[in-house]
Amino acid sequence: MNARTVTLLDVARAAGVSKSTASDALQGSGRVAEATREHVREVAARLGYRPNSAARRLRRASTGAIGLHLPQTATRLDYYMNLAFGAVSRAQEEGLDVVLLAPATGAHGPLASRVDGLLVIDPEIGDPAVPGLLGAGIPVVTGERYLGSAPAPSGAVICDNSASLTALLDHVHGRGARRPALLAPADTSAWAAALHATAADWGRAHGVPVEVRTVSFAATAREAEQATLALLAAAPEIDAVICAPDGAAPGVLHAAATRDRVVGRDFYVAACVDGTATRSAGPPVTAVDLRPSAYGRACAELLCDILAERADPAAVRTHQWALEARASTLGGA
Numbered sequence: 001m002n003a004r005t006v007t008l009l010d011v012a013r014a015a016g017v018s019k020s021t022a023s024d025a026l027q028g029s030g031r032v033a034e035a036t037r038e039h040v041r042e043v044a045a046r047l048g049y050r051p052n053s054a055a056r057r058l059r060r061a062s063t064g065a066i067g068l069h070l071p072q073t074a075t076r077l078d079y080y081m082n083l084a085f086g087a088v089s090r091a092q093e094e095g096l097d098v099v100l101l102a103p104a105t106g107a108h109g110p111l112a113s114r115v116d117g118l119l120v121i122d123p124e125i126g127d128p129a130v131p132g133l134l135g136a137g138i139p140v141v142t143g144e145r146y147l148g149s150a151p152a153p154s155g156a157v158i159c160d161n162s163a164s165l166t167a168l169l170d171h172v173h174g175r176g177a178r179r180p181a182l183l184a185p186a187d188t189s190a191w192a193a194a195l196h197a198t199a200a201d202w203g204r205a206h207g208v209p210v211e212v213r214t215v216s217f218a219a220t221a222r223e224a225e226q227a228t229l230a231l232l233a234a235a236p237e238i239d240a241v242i243c244a245p246d247g248a249a250p251g252v253l254h255a256a257a258t259r260d261r262v263v264g265r266d267f268y269v270a271a272c273v274d275g276t277a278t279r280s281a282g283p284p285v286t287a288v289d290l291r292p293s294a295y296g297r298a299c300a301e302l303l304c305d306i307l308a309e310r311a312d313p314a315a316v317r318t319h320q321w322a323l324e325a326r327a328s329t330l331g332g333a
Contacts, residue, residue, distance in 0.1 A: 086296025224251030
């Protein structure tokens, strides 16, 4: 129980009573036998349970809103806008408004009194707002885990980003690529850290080193183009580039054309995030569809369930992705 915050449900299970009985026993209310009340209190003390003052406040009154925090560089990215729309749609079904938080928003004081809970998406080490948000004293759900030092969130919705990159590497390898490369942000988020670790693991397992170049979290197509040109200048044998940042893959296509590579035949391009840029590129780019709108809905749904006490506050749910193979790796096949 020390690995995370002990919840009322933990106490109820350990004491062998219902959640409502445990709540009544600890609050001194309800028709609970004195022996049961004392037993529940002893179990709570042993487990280190601390009453959630925010949850008690939410039971008395609700602000009718939740906060949404996105990465500082996310405002121009197709992925996060779709995610935000999904979160808003699910929250509205629960009768909740969504407040988009400014990057520098602190969580203490006014914010904690204006929203019932928080969604913190792709929290990055180095984002100065994140520790305060996680320590705001209200329920918090993160989209992907936080790798930094801060209070644990109430819950999380995660993707298997290792599996998705493995699928991309297996795909281009199966098409004939023997020297793949990855353009990925620094490993300051759970997503990026999984990509770096997976590239190394896949390379060791296949005896094929994956060349990794670090680009910014919200790399532009121009940045991806320059990184790809540098890769090909240093290692002309590279025959596949997987681009992680949303919307940057067309830059890889342009670099390949500059180097007279035929994309889909002797050079393969793929992306870790699907979107308008990958679908409308020439040729269309093979990508992982992370289903951002559904992901936003899933994050909002977990927070709604925690606020309504339909879910354990420490619940972790998974979100499914899909590989969309297109001409950038299939050529004329």
